[in-house]
Amino acid sequence: MNARTLDPAHHLIEKEPYYEAVGDEIQLFEAAWRQQIPVLLKGPTGCGKTRFMEHMAWRLKRPLITVSCHDDLTASDLVGRYLVKAGETVWVDGPLTRAVRAGGICYLDEVVEARKDTMVVIHPLADDRRTLPMEKLGLEVEAPPEFCLAISYNPGYQSVLKDLKQSTRQRFVALEFDYPSAELERRIVATESGVSEAVADSLVRFAQMTRNLKGSGLEEGASTRLLVHAGKLIADGVSPVTACKSAVAQAVTDDADMLKAIQELSSSIF
Amino acid sequence: MAQPPLTASEIEASLHVWLETEFTYFKVEQLAAELEPLTRDEQDFILGWIRRIASTHITLAWQFGRRAPALLPRMERRLLEAWAVHTCDVFDRTGLQNALRVMEQVDTFDEVQHRHDAAGALFDDIAPVLGNFVCGLSGRRLRIEEGDAAWTDGERIVLPPLIAALPNLDDNFQLAKITVALLWAQTRFGTLRIDHAAIAARYTDPERALTRLYALETLRLTARIARELPGLHRQMQRLRALLDPPLPPDWQRFEAVLAAGQTTIDDSLALLDAAYDEAECPQWRDQGCLRPDAIAAARAARLDKEKARLRIKLAELLEEHRGAQPNPQATAETPPELDVTPRDENGLLDFDITLDDAPIAPPEGVKQLLTSVYLDFGEIPPEYLVPAGDGEYDPHRVFDQPEDPDAVWQGTYHEKGAVLYPEWDHGRQHYRKNWCVMREKTVTPVHDSFYRDTLDKYAGVVKHLRRKFEALRDENRLDKRQTQGDEVDLDALIEALADAKDGREMSDRLFVRLHRAERNIAVAFLVDMSGSTKGWINEAEREALILLCEALELLGDRYAIYGFSGTTRKRCELFRIKTFDEPYGDEVKARIAGIRPQEYTRMGFALRHMTKLLNQVEAKTRVLITLSDGRPDDYFDVYRGQYGIEDTRMALLEAARTGIHPFCITLDRDARDYLPHMYGAARYVILDDVRQLPVKVTDIYRRITT
Numbered sequence: 001m002n003a004r005t006l007d008p009a010h011h012l013i014e015k016e017p018y019y020e021a022v023g024d025e026i027q028l029f030e031a032a033w034r035q036q037i038p039v040l041l042k043g044p045t046g047c048g049k050t051r052f053m054e055h056m057a058w059r060l061k062r063p064l065i066t067v068s069c070h071d072d073l074t075a076s077d078l079v080g081r082y083l084v085k086a087g088e089t090v091w092v093d094g095p096l097t098r099a100v101r102a103g104g105i106c107y108l109d110e111v112v113e114a115r116k117d118t119m120v121v122i123h124p125l126a127d128d129r130r131t132l133p134m135e136k137l138g139l140e141v142e143a144p145p146e147f148c149l150a151i152s153y154n155p156g157y158q159s160v161l162k163d164l165k166q167s168t169r170q171r172f173v174a175l176e177f178d179y180p181s182a183e184l185e186r187r188i189v190a191t192e193s194g195v196s197e198a199v200a201d202s203l204v205r206f207a208q209m210t211r212n213l214k215g216s217g218l219e220e221g222a223s224t225r226l227l228v229h230a231g232k233l234i235a236d237g238v239s240p241v242t243a244c245k246s247a248v249a250q251a252v253t254d255d256a257d258m259l260k261a262i263q264e265l266s267s268s269i270f
Numbered sequence: 271m272a273q274p275p276l277t278a279s280e281i282e283a284s285l286h287v288w289l290e291t292e293f294t295y296f297k298v299e300q301l302a303a304e305l306e307p308l309t310r311d312e313q314d315f316i317l318g319w320i321r322r323i324a325s326t327h328i329t330l331a332w333q334f335g336r337r338a339p340a341l342l343p344r345m346e347r348r349l350l351e352a353w354a355v356h357t358c359d360v361f362d363r364t365g366l367q368n369a370l371r372v373m374e375q376v377d378t379f380d381e382v383q384h385r386h387d388a389a390g391a392l393f394d395d396i397a398p399v400l401g402n403f404v405c406g407l408s409g410r411r412l413r414i415e416e417g418d419a420a421w422t423d424g425e426r427i428v429l430p431p432l433i434a435a436l437p438n439l440d441d442n443f444q445l446a447k448i449t450v451a452l453l454w455a456q457t458r459f460g461t462l463r464i465d466h467a468a469i470a471a472r473y474t475d476p477e478r479a480l481t482r483l484y485a486l487e488t489l490r491l492t493a494r495i496a497r498e499l500p501g502l503h504r505q506m507q508r509l510r511a512l513l514d515p516p517l518p519p520d521w522q523r524f525e526a527v528l529a530a531g532q533t534t535i536d537d538s539l540a541l542l543d544a545a546y547d548e549a550e551c552p553q554w555r556d557q558g559c560l561r562p563d564a565i566a567a568a569r570a571a572r573l574d575k576e577k578a579r580l581r582i583k584l585a586e587l588l589e590e591h592r593g594a595q596p597n598p599q600a601t602a603e604t605p606p607e608l609d610v611t612p613r614d615e616n617g618l619l620d621f622d623i624t625l626d627d628a629p630i631a632p633p634e635g636v637k638q639l640l641t642s643v644y645l646d647f648g649e650i651p652p653e654y655l656v657p658a659g660d661g662e663y664d665p666h667r668v669f670d671q672p673e674d675p676d677a678v679w680q681g682t683y684h685e686k687g688a689v690l691y692p693e694w695d696h697g698r699q700h701y702r703k704n705w706c707v708m709r710e711k712t713v714t715p716v717h718d719s720f721y722r723d724t725l726d727k728y729a730g731v732v733k734h735l736r737r738k739f740e741a742l743r744d745e746n747r748l749d750k751r752q753t754q755g756d757e758v759d760l761d762a763l764i765e766a767l768a769d770a771k772d773g774r775e776m777s778d779r780l781f782v783r784l785h786r787a788e789r790n791i792a793v794a795f796l797v798d799m800s801g802s803t804k805g806w807i808n809e810a811e812r813e814a815l816i817l818l819c820e821a822l823e824l825l826g827d828r829y830a831i832y833g834f835s836g837t838t839r840k841r842c843e844l845f846r847i848k849t850f851d852e853p854y855g856d857e858v859k860a861r862i863a864g865i866r867p868q869e870y871t872r873m874g875f876a877l878r879h880m881t882k883l884l885n886q887v888e889a890k891t892r893v894l895i896t897l898s899d900g901r902p903d904d905y906f907d908v909y910r911g912q913y914g915i916e917d918t919r920m921a922l923l924e925a926a927r928t929g930i931h932p933f934c935i936t937l938d939r940d941a942r943d944y945l946p947h948m949y950g951a952a953r954y955v956i957l958d959d960v961r962q963l964p965v966k967v968t969d970i971y972r973r974i975t976t
Contacts, residue, residue: 022619074784076756084780087767089758184620208618209406216405241501261402264447268502 043177046223069114193231321792325697390434420558466562696916715860755781792889834876835868
């Protein structure tokens, strides 16, 4: 069987991605998009930032191009580069350029992971100029009104090395994400994984316990995403304690004592 | 093949040496005779421990020897060991009298009562797990501590050294966990909110009233746990069926009443009269015991402190909020109305805070205080919500302050505010827990011409250094002829096209790539500031540090410099000269100039502390370099000699285990005999001539980091 290959610049999300609004983030995003202001999503891992972007892309009927940033990402990786093909040099657009040309949404995930000098290329796109200079071509591409730039980062990483520069962050409208409220999270887990309300409730309470441990041995508590994973395993017939161990405990820590403590917490609940 | 047992005279000879009978006059002959009939394995076990304990205190070793042969057949070796180590710990903490008392307790060791000890859950094994466990449950953060029995005062949960009611380890652990959960529930569901002593005083037999109240509460909390933690409750039912007799019929009636949802302590109090009249009173193995005095003391100390803290925090919160408002005058007319609604539902405890009916998000610290206050009262009393006025409280009294290290040393020694580090006791083959009392201090800066003089003196070296280290500095450069890259390498492309025209194979290395080099090294220097460095060595050390800093600034490596010294374990001092975050400025230069010889060379604690600091720095490579003038030593202490060498070795091993690269530079010319062993985990160099130090040290650094 061949996997389907999609061209993200022209691919629209057809089915509505499931998303439960926590506050007024949908209205805010839509307003920012209409007003052509770039958006910064803040929040811990697995709380629904990427899902929110998919949902918004679907809602606004724009293609979504996601770039996961890493510390080797160069400006050419975003903008494009010359390649040599059959004895000639050919220009190939990078994902950011493609998004600008297609009037799509470009989502730079975990933007702090990228090198600071790389991030500077997005600056002209992120203010009222809304242009993408392509130095090697000697061109500037002007972004159409539908184009939207969104970046995400997790302020929980308390590393001084991984912080957004003020000159970058002060160009964005910031939307803060956190874990949803218990009731909402219960609904999300139940809908996404197909477990019963009661199991979802226990999973959410378990997640709360691991979040209590944040700062005293755990870097992060269990995210909503992990709960959904655990829920899916449970719905597939795995026992809840095993599911919590594999999907949650092992995912959040390697420390033996902490692992055991988290397992004891899950076996206390189920 | 089993070795033949030792004879009485062989044993006697060893005992004479270990127990120093020449001075102590212990009669070892009988002990030797008792040990003779044992197998070699058993002899080795007991003699080994006598030798190890003797390194701590000879009397303890003698007492251990007198008891051990009789205990061996009826006591697990694991327990005998735990007992021996525990005795030594007690000796470390509270002295010989208490340690002897612990020794004696073993005489009352009852075989029947302890028949499951072999499978018992030892406190040291379960505490880390249960500590995290209880932290995960909601509510106030409770600490787990070791003590004589299982009880709680609302701030800590105390567990006995060993829980061994059942024949297998897993079940005993489960029992410990259930006990912890029940004790946690006392704080969480309000058992500790009442004044136990006052309630008991209403009855003719207060003791009887208290046990019955405690039993009612256990029933009530069991029901709450059944709802909150059903998995734990199932285990609880299973273990109770094994351990405890069934509930008397009248008590079943109480159980039914208390099983209703959302019961409070008042429900238990309402039943107390009836329960008081009951002849029987059930007790469960998992329930722990009630210590009204400890509860009242902890509560009294907590209430005022938390009230003050909460009110100050709220005032800060309000201030912040007001600052954010566009028009501060408009709100100042009427006092702002703060309202807090606790939501305690479905096992989760949360607070909605509103300011003039607009919700605000409380910071984590405020939430924790609110939680703690709520647990004490079952509500947030209105007077707790009045933000503190200006100057109403002295924040120095309300919040824990870092102690001034010099003030604390004066008078009788205090361990308050200090960091405690363990130390490896070679003789005992065990750590001495919380043995070293360590404090960080700052070197008093001396603003003199030392820095300039050093640079002048070593002008040639500095010039040379610059050249060498600049060459070392890894800079961004363009790598040509790469298979992948950001740009086309025109030279390579033209060549390749020419090749292609020629009919030769075309190279695929046609790109240039920017090579970004990052030297990601963090290095900590630990400098010997002991008294023995006085004179030449001290001067050489300071000069070496200046040159090092010059070199490191060129390289851009992150570095910290600390000096160490100490007098006995109670006064271990680490002197800050430069922290990782500090820039190399005049202040740091003056501190280097101000390094003066202090006292002795106790090294273990310093290495352990630096290991901790280094591990907090994010870097690919971490290096810990010590600069010392000789073997570890301390004032009138066993630290001199083997003990100190072994502790230092252990601390270096610990550092290496966390991924740090330790490296030692020493000036001790006689060091060759002990160094290979002490620096087992570390690499080292010996400098014969002190005067070489400043010149050599940068060279050494260059060598070990490239």
